[in-house]
Amino acid sequence: MTARIREFLRTRRPEGPCLVVDLDVVREKYLSFARAMPDTRVFYAVKANPAPDVLSLLADLGSCFDCASIPEIEMALAAGATPDRISFGNTIKKERDVARAHQIGIRLFAVDCEAEVEKIARSAPGARVFCRILSDGADAEWPLSRKFGCDPEMAPAVLEHAHRLGLEAYGVSFHVGSQQRNTEAWDGALASAASIFREMAERGITLKMVNMGGGFPTKYLRQVPEVGAYGQSITSAIRKHFGNRLPETIIEPGRGMVGGAGVIKAEVVLISKKSVKDDVRWVYLDIGKFGGLAETMDEAIRYPILTERDADEKTPCVIAGPTCDSVDVLYEKTPYDLPVSLAIGDEVLIEGTGAYTTTYSAVAFNGFAPLKAYVI
Amino acid sequence: MTARIREFLRTRRPEGPCLVVDLDVVREKYLSFARAMPDTRVFYAVKANPAPDVLSLLADLGSCFDCASIPEIEMALAAGATPDRISFGNTIKKERDVARAHQIGIRLFAVDCEAEVEKIARSAPGARVFCRILSDGADAEWPLSRKFGCDPEMAPAVLEHAHRLGLEAYGVSFHVGSQQRNTEAWDGALASAASIFREMAERGITLKMVNMGGGFPTKYLRQVPEVGAYGQSITSAIRKHFGNRLPETIIEPGRGMVGGAGVIKAEVVLISKKSVKDDVRWVYLDIGKFGGLAETMDEAIRYPILTERDADEKTPCVIAGPTCDSVDVLYEKTPYDLPVSLAIGDEVLIEGTGAYTTTYSAVAFNGFAPLKAYVI
Numbered sequence: 213m214t215a216r217i218r219e220f221l222r223t224r225r226p227e228g229p230c231l232v233v234d235l236d237v238v239r240e241k242y243l244s245f246a247r248a249m250p251d252t253r254v255f256y257a258v259k260a261n262p263a264p265d266v267l268s269l270l271a272d273l274g275s276c277f278d279c280a281s282i283p284e285i286e287m288a289l290a291a292g293a294t295p296d297r298i299s300f301g302n303t304i305k306k307e308r309d310v311a312r313a314h315q316i317g318i319r320l321f322a323v324d325c326e327a328e329v330e331k332i333a334r335s336a337p338g339a340r341v342f343c344r345i346l347s348d349g350a351d352a353e354w355p356l357s358r359k360f361g362c363d364p365e366m367a368p369a370v371l372e373h374a375h376r377l378g379l380e381a382y383g384v385s386f387h388v389g390s391q392q393r394n395t396e397a398w399d400g401a402l403a404s405a406a407s408i409f410r411e412m413a414e415r416g417i418t419l420k421m422v423n424m425g426g427g428f429p430t431k432y433l434r435q436v437p438e439v440g441a442y443g444q445s446i447t448s449a450i451r452k453h454f455g456n457r458l459p460e461t462i463i464e465p466g467r468g469m470v471g472g473a474g475v476i477k478a479e480v481v482l483i484s485k486k487s488v489k490d491d492v493r494w495v496y497l498d499i500g501k502f503g504g505l506a507e508t509m510d511e512a513i514r515y516p517i518l519t520e521r522d523a524d525e526k527t528p529c530v531i532a533g534p535t536c537d538s539v540d541v542l543y544e545k546t547p548y549d550l551p552v553s554l555a556i557g558d559e560v561l562i563e564g565t566g567a568y569t570t571t572y573s574a575v576a577f578n579g580f581a582p583l584k585a586y587v588i
Numbered sequence: 589m590t591a592r593i594r595e596f597l598r599t600r601r602p603e604g605p606c607l608v609v610d611l612d613v614v615r616e617k618y619l620s621f622a623r624a625m626p627d628t629r630v631f632y633a634v635k636a637n638p639a640p641d642v643l644s645l646l647a648d649l650g651s652c653f654d655c656a657s658i659p660e661i662e663m664a665l666a667a668g669a670t671p672d673r674i675s676f677g678n679t680i681k682k683e684r685d686v687a688r689a690h691q692i693g694i695r696l697f698a699v700d701c702e703a704e705v706e707k708i709a710r711s712a713p714g715a716r717v718f719c720r721i722l723s724d725g726a727d728a729e730w731p732l733s734r735k736f737g738c739d740p741e742m743a744p745a746v747l748e749h750a751h752r753l754g755l756e757a758y759g760v761s762f763h764v765g766s767q768q769r770n771t772e773a774w775d776g777a778l779a780s781a782a783s784i785f786r787e788m789a790e791r792g793i794t795l796k797m798v799n800m801g802g803g804f805p806t807k808y809l810r811q812v813p814e815v816g817a818y819g820q821s822i823t824s825a826i827r828k829h830f831g832n833r834l835p836e837t838i839i840e841p842g843r844g845m846v847g848g849a850g851v852i853k854a855e856v857v858l859i860s861k862k863s864v865k866d867d868v869r870w871v872y873l874d875i876g877k878f879g880g881l882a883e884t885m886d887e888a889i890r891y892p893i894l895t896e897r898d899a900d901e902k903t904p905c906v907i908a909g910p911t912c913d914s915v916d917v918l919y920e921k922t923p924y925d926l927p928v929s930l931a932i933g934d935e936v937l938i939e940g941t942g943a944y945t946t947t948y949s950a951v952a953f954n955g956f957a958p959l960k961a962y963v964i
Binding site for chain 2: 258259262280282283287301302304305306307324325326327331346356357358359361362363366479481484486487489494502506532534537538539540541544556557570571572573576578580
């Protein structure tokens, strides 16, 4: 929570649930990444929050952009980024989108299999490709599935295929898992990347770049390490595995860049008990899983929730959203302590919601409008 | 799949993933509910699919509407429904929305606790309220959480509170769980409802209506009973529990009304393996959890997927969506058999997708547009 957000909410009093993003926090965060890893280029993961003012600020600061689709590429360009500062980082692309990106001037593409390499060779001839490898995501609060990346043992064949088809086999990427609180987590993946660099060199192909992905955390209820600690740990892991032949490196922070810059203002719609015997109250908010808080799925992310009565005694509550969908429950397996004095109509502030909220909103579920956002 | 949908897709060849809804199927389904339960009013659950043409058709056929929000109420009115044919069926309502509904002329409201009763007494004086009770949802493919409804033992106090505050304590509602394949599942909840009717009569208050909710299934991969079988079973359960003092009854089909009327056309974007040792292919479509298939959450609903190569040998696949989100995987725990000959660029047809797809789409996640829909 920042003074600017508090002041905005106090003076503007926006109607309905909304996200407020403080650009000062985004700027400070970008600068802390730049300071912590001065030799690493930052590719902001646009999907985390593609608000035009966020993208413009980052473009002005010198950020590059990791884009998942043609619309995201167009947003990055509209914000002032040049095509050489954009990576088409989705490993799953329609060939007509590859062609469109190439036409726009994009030259850096992610792949994780030979079929994707072939699309790029046909529709973006000569482009640079990096191969994403699987990483176990140990220690991440939200380990990734096997959806993206191939077994590291398969990567040399994918990259050599690219080389033979006239593409520039440019490097390797990985992702250590979302909300990664262990600053050492990059070590194992960097070891795999270095091993692929050596294997490719033996095949006569010189890789140049390691894309170390995202995973940098937002502070929710638990403390997380500072960006500087990640920088130190990652820098020493790169030196350890690559020696004095340091590759170009890039990172793709999304959550770590904007998560902490946003606060959602919501309202208590109802407080009830299901039975006279129940101890736990049900607290229903005007925002839920389908209104922007999709990342409460499986109660994965536990957002800090502030009320004006936090000095009062607290007791456990189930927290749910406003839709007629029974899965629209935010916290139930582990109830959430809220003040006993909390009342219908009270405002609540949900911190750490700058990333993965607005764009996850359902377009019209139950007739509710998508989450509004104010970038200040 | 209907001939009209096939013909539409063949001649119109819409670009990108889309839902096509056949109104003939919706009409036939409405008529089968009306035939199966001639003394029961149908309140279509608008949230299942609020497409204007669907609502207009149902309004013309004489349907009433179960609405979750003011925008849904406005859509039902725009489709030609009069306010007396609309229920504000969400148990979680802002008081200003209750006031707005009352101003529009809505007179029927759901409640499940005294606090909600008080909002309605203040902002919709004299309205009819029905109290939702918890039901165990046994046998449902997707049992509901405890989010909606109160313990049946608590319902008389809630309804008496309504009566004392000048509202019309009108009845009881329940929901036996989504995709309920057991036609007998209504029996236990009807027994609870009848018991509440008796308890209220002892308190001098005559309830009039039982809202038997939704739960009527769509045919996905497994067979489901016909609507007529539900009608017979429910009608005999009502007679068993209410004897010759039959209450007014309503049902709220949503999925059961429109699920089977829709087919999503999608495209295979990528097919790959994660390792040379893997047997399972990963098949990536241009639609996933955030593009309309939210109900694949926990692999709850297993949609029939048709390809043009279904005569060929099939082997197990993981099926995933196109976004850079690792949870955007549709079927992995139980892989899905698809033809070995399936190729990138192939069209696939996903059946049973008329309900809970378009409105669940993320507004812009990864820059992808929400699911388009054509109602024919």
